[in-house]
Amino acid sequence: MVEAAPSTAAYLMLSGTLFTVGLIGVIIRRNMITVLMAIELMLNAVNINLVAFSARLGSLEGQVFAIFIITVAAGEAAVGLAIIIQLYRLRSTINVDEARELNG
Amino acid sequence: MTPALLIFLIIGTVAVAASILVISMRNPVHSALFLLLTFLCVAVLFVMKGAEFVGAVQVLVYAGGIMVLFLFVVMLINVRHLPEERVLSAFWKGGFAVGLALFILLFSVVRPGAYADPAADSETKLKTVSTTRVRRGHVVRRQRVEGNSEAVAMALYRDYLVPFEVASLFLLVAMIGAIVIGKRELSAVEEETAPDFILERAETEKEVKEAFGG
Numbered sequence: 001m002v003e004a005a006p007s008t009a010a011y012l013m014l015s016g017t018l019f020t021v022g023l024i025g026v027i028i029r030r031n032m033i034t035v036l037m038a039i040e041l042m043l044n045a046v047n048i049n050l051v052a053f054s055a056r057l058g059s060l061e062g063q064v065f066a067i068f069i070i071t072v073a074a075g076e077a078a079v080g081l082a083i084i085i086q087l088y089r090l091r092s093t094i095n096v097d098e099a100r101e102l103n104g
Numbered sequence: 105m106t107p108a109l110l111i112f113l114i115i116g117t118v119a120v121a122a123s124i125l126v127i128s129m130r131n132p133v134h135s136a137l138f139l140l141l142t143f144l145c146v147a148v149l150f151v152m153k154g155a156e157f158v159g160a161v162q163v164l165v166y167a168g169g170i171m172v173l174f175l176f177v178v179m180l181i182n183v184r185h186l187p188e189e190r191v192l193s194a195f196w197k198g199g200f201a202v203g204l205a206l207f208i209l210l211f212s213v214v215r216p217g218a219y220a221d222p223a224a225d226s227e228t229k230l231k232t233v234s235t236t237r238v239r240r241g242h243v244v245r246r247q248r249v250e251g252n253s254e255a256v257a258m259a260l261y262r263d264y265l266v267p268f269e270v271a272s273l274f275l276l277v278a279m280i281g282a283i284v285i286g287k288r289e290l291s292a293v294e295e296e297t298a299p300d301f302i303l304e305r306a307e308t309e310k311e312v313k314e315a316f317g318g
Contacts, residue, residue, distance in 0.1 A: 006112040008219035011153070014116045016210035018123050018142075020203050025127030027199030028192050033132045033178060037139050040170065041123050044146050047158070055153040056219060058226030060259040063252075066150075066158050067260065070165050071271045075278030077170045081177045082286035088181050089288065097193060 011052035019045035032087070032094040036080045043073045108152065115152075119145035132178045136171060143167045154230045157253040233258050 018041055025038030047066045054062025088094050122141040129135045143166040150159035193199070233255050234247045260268055 006109050006152075009214055010112065010116075011149070012214040012219070013211065014119070014149070016207065016214060017120050018146075020207040020210070021120070021123045021127060023206060024199050024203035027202060028196040029127060030193045031132060033174065033181075034127060034129075034135050037132075037135055037174065038127055040139065040166075041126065041142065044143065044166070047162075048146060048149060051150050051153050051155045051158055054155065055226060055230065058229035060230060060255055063155050063158050063230075063256055064259050064264050066155070067161055067256070068267065068271055070158075070161055071275060074165055074170055075275055077173055078278055078282040079285065081173055082282040084177060085180060085286050094181060 008052045008056045011048055015045045015048040015052070017045075018042075018048070030095050030097055032084050032096055033081075035096060036077065036084070039080075040073060040077065043069055112149070112152065115145045115148050119149070133175070136174045136178060139174070140167055140171050143171070154227055154252060156251070157256045160253075231255050 022038045022041035022045060025041065026035055029035050029038065047069055050062040050066045050069070052062075054060065054066075084094055087099060091098060119142050122138045122145065125138040126135045126142065129138065143162060147159040147162040147167070150156075150162060228249055231249050231252050231254075232247055233250045234245065235258070236243060236245050238244070
């Protein structure tokens with residue numbers, strides 16, 4: 001299937017589109033849960049890149065690093081969601097703009 | 105147009121559309137479900153590139169674990185109690201500008217045809233398991249073609265053993281951190297004197313304090 005599959009450039013373009021959508025989501029949304037979901041989108045886009053290049057170069061490193069990125073994403077989601085829950089307990093809101101104590 | 109390209113176009117379109125819906129839905133539950141759709145589409149793309157194991161991990165960890173975590177938190181935080189508010193943050197114009205700039209940048213770097221020639225035996229290489237063992241003082245190297253899972257396992261547990269252990273340590277630390285951060289902390293006096301029904305019913309610390317009359 002690898003030979004018949006679409007080219008690496010097509011995968012890179014799809015990955016770039018997903019990454020851009022995730023970045024826009026991180027910047028423009030105010031709901032903190034949605035921001036965390038957009039971060040997961042960006043990590044996933046990077047995984048697409050790694051797997052595409054792993055197939056092109058015929059090397060397993062890309063897939064191994066994709067697995068590590070999935071691990072990091074799981075830990076990041078757990079800690080981030082715990083922070084969101086704690087913020088909601090303190091402030092009764094999960095709006096990003098409301099949490100500005102460190103804003104100086 | 106080959107069938108593989110057709111499948112790629114369909115799945116890719118669904119993935120991009122679902123990702124746009126993720127960041128445009130008002131209700132976080134809807135966002136989470138569209139994120140699930142995106143993850144499944146990406147898993148299909150992984151399998152199309154010969155990465156069966158990563159595709160399976162994607163479905164198990166992302167679609168199974170992380171998504172359940174998100175839905176749990178969405179349901180812990182009662183969304184209906186949140187005030188009606190704007191979805192977009194104050195600097196949404198800047199966000200779209202940055203996104204557009206990054207999009208143009210990425211697409212000017214990736215030119216179609218620039219990466220057109222994969223190595224001839226790349227598909228077999230992704231399934232090749234190479235083992236090394238010492239027999240009668242000689243190092244014997246052997247290569248055989250197996251499944252993608254076995255090849256990834258050999259790479260993960262032999263060549264990348266130390267990073268793998270570090271990743272497991274990272275997961276342990278992340279778990280401890282999530283538990284410590286997410287714990288509800290009341291002061292000792294409150295825990296002593298608060299009636300049980302208030303502690304059970306109140307969702308936030310603020311509500312506990314209000315129940316005590318400020």
